[in-house]
Amino acid sequence: MSIHASGRPGGALLFAIPVDSLQSLAVTLGFTDRLELLAAALGLANIVLLARRNIWNYPFAIAMVMIYADIFLRAKLYSDALLQIFFLIVNIYGWIVWARSKADSGAVVARALSARQRVSWGLSGAAGIALWGAAMARFTDAALPWWDASIAITSVVAQILLSRRYWENWLLWIAVDMVSIGVYAVKGLRATVLLYGIFLILSVWGYVGWRRSAKR
Numbered sequence: 001m002s003i004h005a006s007g008r009p010g011g012a013l014l015f016a017i018p019v020d021s022l023q024s025l026a027v028t029l030g031f032t033d034r035l036e037l038l039a040a041a042l043g044l045a046n047i048v049l050l051a052r053r054n055i056w057n058y059p060f061a062i063a064m065v066m067i068y069a070d071i072f073l074r075a076k077l078y079s080d081a082l083l084q085i086f087f088l089i090v091n092i093y094g095w096i097v098w099a100r101s102k103a104d105s106g107a108v109v110a111r112a113l114s115a116r117q118r119v120s121w122g123l124s125g126a127a128g129i130a131l132w133g134a135a136m137a138r139f140t141d142a143a144l145p146w147w148d149a150s151i152a153i154t155s156v157v158a159q160i161l162l163s164r165r166y167w168e169n170w171l172l173w174i175a176v177d178m179v180s181i182g183v184y185a186v187k188g189l190r191a192t193v194l195l196y197g198i199f200l201i202l203s204v205w206g207y208v209g210w211r212r213s214a215k216r
Contacts, residue, residue: 033191039067040195047199050162051206053108053213058095062088075187076143079136079152086156094163101165110167110213118168121157125172128153147183151176167214170207177203 042064049057069084098108113121133149136142158172177200184192 036191039064040191043195047202055098061091077148078140078142079148083152090159110210112214113166113168125157167210173203
């Protein structure tokens with residue numbers, strides 16, 4: 001996911017808060033890792049734009065995943081660190097796909113999976129979690145291999161569906177957000193926990209908006 005200013009009132013508000021105020025709030029909450037705060041801010045802007053089906057989320061997504069690759073590597077969340085490489089590639093792909101499918105309004109048109117596609121993606125995701133979780137548990141010192149694998153593989157599936165404009169991606173992001181909050185809390189990534197709490201709320205908003213768009 002990524003962030004950018006959309007020109008709408010909500011988007012402008014994100015950048016109207018003084019930097020000093022944000023820094024003071026961060027210190028008060030105990031968020032001392034400035035790199036994590038930057039990644040969290042980029043992620044927040046990104047998902048706001050995604051929920052609005054705005055193509056300009058992608059530059060911010062690309063910047064965010066590059067920063068989080070380093071953060072997760074230091075936290076020994078190896079699946080999440082490797083996931084950022086995938087996100088970098090798929091965000092570039094998604095940017096191209098979205099650019100070709102914008103409506104006259106500038107928003108990207110959402111669509112729905114067939115029943116067969118839902119079963120196929122579901123089984124593929126479950127198999128991926130089982131295989132990746134087992135590999136992380138056996139061959140690495142990953143802190144939380146199975147939970148980490150669940151976040152990683154579900155995020156992969158969600159990101160592919162998002163890039164292809166399927167509204168069902170938001171259901172998977174909601175699940176990812178809920179699990180991520182617990183995992184990152186255990187690892188002490190407090191700014192990221194706060195970010196994913198906001199992600200959860202915005203993902204519900206994105207789900208409602210995208211599903212409504214797909215029905216038109």
